[in-house]
Amino acid sequence: MVPSPARHQEEVKKVFTEFLEKKKMRKTQERFAILEEIYNIEHFDAYSLFVNMKDKNYRVSRATVYNTLELLIECGLVKRHHFGANFSVYEKAYHYRQHDHLVCMDCQKIYEFCDPRIQNIQEMVQDMYGFDIEYHTLVFRGICQACESKKQNSSPGSSRTTSTK
Amino acid sequence: MVPSPARHQEEVKKVFTEFLEKKKMRKTQERFAILEEIYNIEHFDAYSLFVNMKDKNYRVSRATVYNTLELLIECGLVKRHHFGANFSVYEKAYHYRQHDHLVCMDCQKIYEFCDPRIQNIQEMVQDMYGFDIEYHTLVFRGICQACESKKQNSSPGSSRTTSTK
DNA sequence: GTTTTATTAAGAATTAGTCTAAATAAAAAT
DNA sequence: ATTTTTATTTAGACTAATTCTTAATAAAAC
Structure with missing residues (x-):
């Protein structure tokens, strides 16, 4: 049974939280803001994500976007694809x-x-x-x-x- | 029956020659030097190709390497791959x-x-x-x-x- | 609450690839 | 064969995606 979107959102946050705790890394606002943003998009690239968040008045830097994507890939919540262009395309990967x-x-x-x-x-x-x-x-x-x-x-x-x- | 390497080399040159003639483009030394170099490698990236040719004392510029690869792809002699890094990997494609x-x-x-x-x-x-x-x-x-x-x-x-x- | 230190933001640096403009060399014209 | 024409090349400037750096910030520890 596929969990409801809201429930799903919570699960994903929990996964990331536990991942960060296991690695003894900090649970920062930015990291969770990025995770939340991602879980509303299908396929995206790093730059669009960065711009979208800026537009919504989050204050995140490009570096944090890239770093957080790296973490999310490591803990299995995001996948990276190289669809032939000169940039990477990402997508959420949990329970998908x-x-x-x-x-x-x-x-x-x-x-x-x-x-x-x-x-x-x-x-x-x-x-x-x-x-x-x-x-x-x-x-x-x-x-x-x-x-x-x-x-x-x-x-x-x-x-x-x-x-x- | 697969043609012998030397025979193969000739065939490939012929294909490229005809392609260039059809497009009314010039048959330059650089273009054929690049083609020849490529047909001795399995998989390669543009930068290594450029450096290898420099080492062998060919005088080719990066621009020519990229432009020629583009032509070779267009006429089916080379394939480009995006194997996940931030650069492309190429391979010869004729009769392969x-x-x-x-x-x-x-x-x-x-x-x-x-x-x-x-x-x-x-x-x-x-x-x-x-x-x-x-x-x-x-x-x-x-x-x-x-x-x-x-x-x-x-x-x-x-x-x-x-x-x- | 203060201190410590990982993380962040902003922008500099890097890297793969493209563009530009003057120099060169195929092909065409003589 | 020489000269002329013009596509192609070279070198280096430029661009775009990504990574790195450093001072400032904010989690977590004390």
């Missing part, structure tokens, strides 16, 4: 089903999908190469349905039956 | 079987593997999400066999039977 990503090369939107077969591939690789796998990254890049139909409508002289290029 | 990657988090070495099941997943995603997929990236990250056994030998007090955390 295993999934992989579809990135639209046109609108840059990120979609999620699940497929258990990746697990099988992982096991095969583990056995065949003696590789002790920690995690995987699977990204499909292409054009999403929305952008595809947008293109079809706007391209002048394109017929519905001929494929464009 | 489809494969994915294993990255060792310890020694940073990159291994390759093939699995046809990824194709199936791709088709499923294509159908279910109406996503027009151009390519995929699958990376497993973990500890390679070599590093694993190195650790086992060096960790003091570790027994062969108990798993280390």
Whole structure:
């Protein structure tokens, strides 16, 4: 059973609190403000997070955003992705089903999908190469349905039956 | 049948030549020097390529390295990967079987593997999400066999039977 | 409440990658 | 073959993401 959003929020805070206590690190306002902010977003990058928080009149520095993200990754509450651009994309990771990503090369939107077969591939690789796998990254890049139909409508002289290029 | 290395080298040059001719671009020494250099390396990043060429007393600038890599990607002779660091990793791509990657988090070495099941997943995603997929990236990250056994030998007090955390 | 010290903010530094403008070298014209 | 034209190159300036530094701040310990 998936916990309710509010309950979930509390659980996440508890996880981070215990993590910080175990590491004998301080429970600062900034760290929890960042955690709270993150748990309202789907996918985000460090700079947007920083700007969003500034806009909401939190006073956080870039350094703290990066440092806290690092901590949240370490304790498993956040995942970092390198989706090909020159910056990292992050997402919350607690109690979130295993999934992989579809990135639209046109609108840059990120979609999620699940497929258990990746697990099988992982096991095969583990056995065949003696590789002790920690995690995987699977990204499909292409054009999403929305952008595809947008293109079809706007391209002048394109017929519905001929494929464009 | 896979062509011999020398023959292969020639083919690759021909592909690039024709590409440049089609685009009415110039066949410069620098462009071919970079191509030749690349076809002796497995995986590389732009900076190492630049330094290696400098060491061999080629005179190439960083800009030319980046620009030429872009051209080689465009004509399908090179692939770019974003393996999680803050820089791109490249590899030659001509007549090279489809494969994915294993990255060792310890020694940073990159291994390759093939699995046809990824194709199936791709088709499923294509159908279910109406996503027009151009390519995929699958990376497993973990500890390679070599590093694993190195650790086992060096960790003091570790027994062969108990798993280390 | 005071002291201690980890953490923060602001901005300097770094790093991968891109851009710019003068110099060079392919290709075209003579 | 030489000259002219212009794409390409080089070196270094620039940018953007991220990391580092240092004085100021605020948790936690006393």
